[in-house]
Amino acid sequence: xxxxxxxxxxxxxxxxxxxxxxxxxxxxxxxxxxxxxxxxxxxxxxxxxxxxxxxxxxxxxxxxxxxxxxxxxxxxxxxxxxxxxxxxxxxxxxxxxxxxxxxxxxxxxxxxxxxxxxxxxxxxxxxxxxxxxxxxxxxxxxxxxxxxxxxxxxxxxxxxxxxxxxxxxxxxxxxxxxxxxxxxxxxxxxxxxxxxxxxxxxxxxxxxxxxxxxxxxxxxxxxxxxxxxxxxxxxxxxxxxxxxxxxxxxxxxxxxxxxxxxxxxxxxxxxxxxxxxxxxxxxxxxxxxxxxxxxxxxx
Amino acid sequence: xxxxxxxxxxxxxxxxxxxxxxxxxxxxxxxxxxxxxxxxxxxxxxxxxxxxxxxxxxxxxxxxxxxxxxxxxxxxxxxxxxxxxxxxxxxxxxxxxxxxxxxxxxxxxxxxxxxxxxxxxxxxxxxxxxxxxxxxxxxxxxxxxxxxxxxxxxxxxxxxxxxxxxxxxxxxxxxxxxxxxxxxxxxxxxxxxxxxxxxxxxxxxxxxxxxxxxxxxxxxxxxxxxxxxxxxxxxxxxxxxxxxxxxxxxxxxxxxxxxxxxxxxxxxxxxxxxxxxxxxxxxxxxxxxxxx
Numbered sequence: 001x002x003x004x005x006x007x008x009x010x011x012x013x014x015x016x017x018x019x020x021x022x023x024x025x026x027x028x029x030x031x032x033x034x035x036x037x038x039x040x041x042x043x044x045x046x047x048x049x050x051x052x053x054x055x056x057x058x059x060x061x062x063x064x065x066x067x068x069x070x071x072x073x074x075x076x077x078x079x080x081x082x083x084x085x086x087x088x089x090x091x092x093x094x095x096x097x098x099x100x101x102x103x104x105x106x107x108x109x110x111x112x113x114x115x116x117x118x119x120x121x122x123x124x125x126x127x128x129x130x131x132x133x134x135x136x137x138x139x140x141x142x143x144x145x146x147x148x149x150x151x152x153x154x155x156x157x158x159x160x161x162x163x164x165x166x167x168x169x170x171x172x173x174x175x176x177x178x179x180x181x182x183x184x185x186x187x188x189x190x191x192x193x194x195x196x197x198x199x200x201x202x203x204x205x206x207x208x209x210x211x212x213x214x215x216x217x218x219x220x221x222x223x224x225x226x227x228x229x230x231x232x233x234x235x236x237x238x239x240x241x242x243x244x245x246x247x248x249x250x251x252x253x254x255x256x257x258x259x260x261x262x263x264x265x266x267x268x269x270x271x272x273x274x275x276x277x278x279x280x281x282x283x284x285x286x287x288x289x290x291x292x293x294x295x296x297x298x299x
Numbered sequence: 300x301x302x303x304x305x306x307x308x309x310x311x312x313x314x315x316x317x318x319x320x321x322x323x324x325x326x327x328x329x330x331x332x333x334x335x336x337x338x339x340x341x342x343x344x345x346x347x348x349x350x351x352x353x354x355x356x357x358x359x360x361x362x363x364x365x366x367x368x369x370x371x372x373x374x375x376x377x378x379x380x381x382x383x384x385x386x387x388x389x390x391x392x393x394x395x396x397x398x399x400x401x402x403x404x405x406x407x408x409x410x411x412x413x414x415x416x417x418x419x420x421x422x423x424x425x426x427x428x429x430x431x432x433x434x435x436x437x438x439x440x441x442x443x444x445x446x447x448x449x450x451x452x453x454x455x456x457x458x459x460x461x462x463x464x465x466x467x468x469x470x471x472x473x474x475x476x477x478x479x480x481x482x483x484x485x486x487x488x489x490x491x492x493x494x495x496x497x498x499x500x501x502x503x504x505x506x507x508x509x510x511x512x513x514x515x516x517x518x519x520x521x522x523x524x525x526x527x528x529x530x531x532x533x534x535x536x537x538x539x540x541x542x543x544x545x546x547x548x549x550x551x552x553x554x555x556x557x558x559x560x561x562x563x564x565x566x567x568x569x570x571x572x573x574x575x576x577x578x579x580x581x582x583x584x585x586x587x588x589x590x591x
Binding site: 007010014017018019029030032033097111113114117118121122123124125129130133172232233239240254258270277281282285 | 409433
């Protein structure tokens, strides 16, 4: 049947016309820059020495230097602390609120939307909101602390509390994500096992531990991984609240790469840090894929 | 025959219960509502504080008075300064990037849904992975390339780098919407003599219109909210509103009223748009969703 064949061929051609431009553009704006980044990470490229873009004489120098750079190693520790703190807080708050809000009534439906507001605000506005909260002159928090007789200095100007202050702001912004994911899962739990548990005389805690928790565990893990991946990209909060300080108390790895690239213009060195970050993020994404987040393999 | 004592026992045994249980449950319910309302208020307080600050007259910013006469003075001052320009830049960059991403991404999403070619899953996964990359990884190469190409501090340059996330958003969202439309409708159009893209234009796309609108809104919100790329790739000409806020904070002293007003203005479009696409929210955040 020559007719069918040519229809198949023209259909394939039509499909290619639709697909190829997007793939080409996406490759140009993502794959090419990543390859460039990998290349640049092997050179001593900087503002004062732009010609060194092709200087591959000692390709691993940046990576060797990273291993002995106390500021970089410190930034990794800071990153791990911040990530652990924010992910834990967000999972705890998100889970708690999801369990509390899992009631079918119009009041609770409406209030759920209210709880989503922090997450949809532009990150820079969140940073601004918390800048206000941590600035004693205009802060409702400091007014309250003065009122109850516990005046305090700004939490972002002290090295011992700055990281926690950033983590609290980040949690405020992102707990709705976990809450939303868990609420969606809670609403899919069938009634039968819950009723069976009730008949068998299970108490609230047992019902939660053995039935509800089993259902929401995957959602918890996936939200945790999502937030963990995102926590490596934290920027606006740190930029606006602490600028990495005081000292380097909140200088996480992403921020250190930014400082090296755009304050000091050590592009080669910054590229090496970015490659380290990229590797970390992709490893975690891969783990997320394995643990039940269907990229595409679910079909 | 029912024994009268049974009835009495039934009544006396159950009456207190019937009375006790509803009251207790009622109280628990009321308590729960109050608790949740208080929590919601606490969560919203930082956000509401910003809005009320933007409405305070200049001389009352530091005052403890709860009541004040709201004024739009801060907004007026803002609009007469440079902020209006950066607001328009934000609009231009976000619209341009959303438009370009839809133009390229929608047909690609359609093809990925309908054409089961070898390596399809791999292509789809690659598109998704681009979204996970930390922005700093793209910023360094783009910054250096734009210095050479003269795209630094331009609306086009910024719109282009926003496509690094917008394209994958479009391709992922639209795939689910296209998959929900029965192929038989297109096949009928083909039999009537339509080509693939004509059938797509006349049959598929109109059916996917709500999904298309939601996707466009998501692209717009993500572009509008970006701070990092705009901070690094713009200076004055193409400066967007989020960067302008930070400039207020850093260079123009502590004019809290104006700063709060600028923050309120930047979040306003996002809040309105989010209400429009609330239905697609969970989907939008996970871009692929959980396994069933």
